[in-house]
Amino acid sequence: xxxxxxxxxxxxxxxxxxxxxxxxxxxxxxxxxxxxxxxxxxxxxxxxxxxxxxxxxxxxxxxxxxxxxxxxxxxxxxxxxxxxxxxxxxxxxxxxxxxxxxxxxxxxxxxxxxxxxxxxxxxxxxxxxxxxxxxxxxxxxxxxxxxxxxxxxxxxxxxxxxxxxxxxxxxxxxxxxxxxxxxxxxxxxxxxxxxxxxxxxxxxxxxxxxxxxxxxxxxxxxxxxxxxxxxxxxxxxxxxxxxxxxxxxxxxxxxxxxxxxxxxxxxxxxxxxxxxxxxxxxxxxxxxxx
Numbered sequence: 001x002x003x004x005x006x007x008x009x010x011x012x013x014x015x016x017x018x019x020x021x022x023x024x025x026x027x028x029x030x031x032x033x034x035x036x037x038x039x040x041x042x043x044x045x046x047x048x049x050x051x052x053x054x055x056x057x058x059x060x061x062x063x064x065x066x067x068x069x070x071x072x073x074x075x076x077x078x079x080x081x082x083x084x085x086x087x088x089x090x091x092x093x094x095x096x097x098x099x100x101x102x103x104x105x106x107x108x109x110x111x112x113x114x115x116x117x118x119x120x121x122x123x124x125x126x127x128x129x130x131x132x133x134x135x136x137x138x139x140x141x142x143x144x145x146x147x148x149x150x151x152x153x154x155x156x157x158x159x160x161x162x163x164x165x166x167x168x169x170x171x172x173x174x175x176x177x178x179x180x181x182x183x184x185x186x187x188x189x190x191x192x193x194x195x196x197x198x199x200x201x202x203x204x205x206x207x208x209x210x211x212x213x214x215x216x217x218x219x220x221x222x223x224x225x226x227x228x229x230x231x232x233x234x235x236x237x238x239x240x241x242x243x244x245x246x247x248x249x250x251x252x253x254x255x256x257x258x259x260x261x262x263x264x265x266x267x268x269x270x271x272x273x274x275x276x277x278x279x280x281x282x283x284x285x286x287x288x289x290x
Contacts, residue, residue, distance in 0.1 A: 001031065002048040006056065008040050009066030010156060012169055012225075016065065019165045023063035027051055038232055038239075041070060064163030086233045093226045096149050100219045104212075107142040110135070111212035129199045132206035136187040139211040143180070150218040172221050179214040250281040 011017055017035040020042060024033045029050030035042045044056055053069055060067035113122055126135045147154075157173030160166050186205040193201030250263045251273040258273055263281045266272065271287060274280055 001045060003043065003045045004053060004056075005070040006042045006044065006053075006060070006067050007070050008035065008042050008060065011035075011037055011040055011065060012156070013037075013167055015167050016160075016165075019063050019167075020060055020065055023059045024056055027055060027059055030056075038235060042067070062163075064160050064165050086229075086236060090226075090230055090233055093222070093229055097219070097222050097226050100146050100149050100215075100222055103142050103145045104215050104219045107139055107146075107215050108212050110142070111139055111209065129202045129206065130194075132190045132202045133187070133194060135206060136183070136190055136209050136211075139209060140183065140187065143183075143211045143215050146215045146218055147176075147180070150222055153218060153221070168221075172217060176214040176217045179210040179217070183209050183211045183214070245279065247279050247281050251275065 008020060011020065014037060017037040021033050021035045024030055024042070024044060027046075029047040030044060031047065032045040033042065034044075042060075046056070057067045057069075109116065110122075110126055113126055118127070125131060126138070153169050154173045154177070157167070157169035157171070161170045161173075186208050189205040190202050193199065193205070247263060249260050250266060251258050251260050252266065253259075253271040253273060266282055272281065272284060274289070
């Protein structure tokens, strides 16, 4: 039996971790699979005579995610890695969120200007059937940067959909894309109505633009993702500090001799000697002492 840890890329929710776990559990020789969404990792216990790392990696990739053998091959490395990478990810998401909000505010104002205090210049440019094409096209232009900033929803969401493992990103991508496509169709119908002097069609479709809905969906979910990523980062830091409280080395009795070994090398059944003033390295049962 062999135990190996893998880094998993592309997981965004518990549904993702469940898909990865099921994909690996189906493999012959896989005995125990544990996927951790918080650390984006997976620990697999398997029969190395039947299964190997390449087959496990391939199963995860076929499920629509990325996988590689963890760089934590050094067992002496007890702290959780990639803190800098996590901080960089949080900063990137914060920047993405701020930029999305910058474009969302004027988009929402233009879309809802008839319900808000409106300067005369705004009314002259965007209000009325004669300005319907400008009204719709301006909203589309303001939405495009929001789509670009949050393009990962579409890339990951539709990739998971094609693989048959849809997740929350798939739902966001489908919902926002439906609003975008219908909005573009409405712009064409507005243009057709203006060209044929059919103001009834123009009025109908100028009231049926949903670009602001698509922008709001993408931005609100990005807020949730940002808060989630920030929370995960704090949790990882707390776990890392907790792990580092354990001593790096321990004294065990083997062959009636006290031997100092790395704490990670302790196995079930070892007798551990706890000296006065030292920390207890692992869970266990007290055999003797006071």
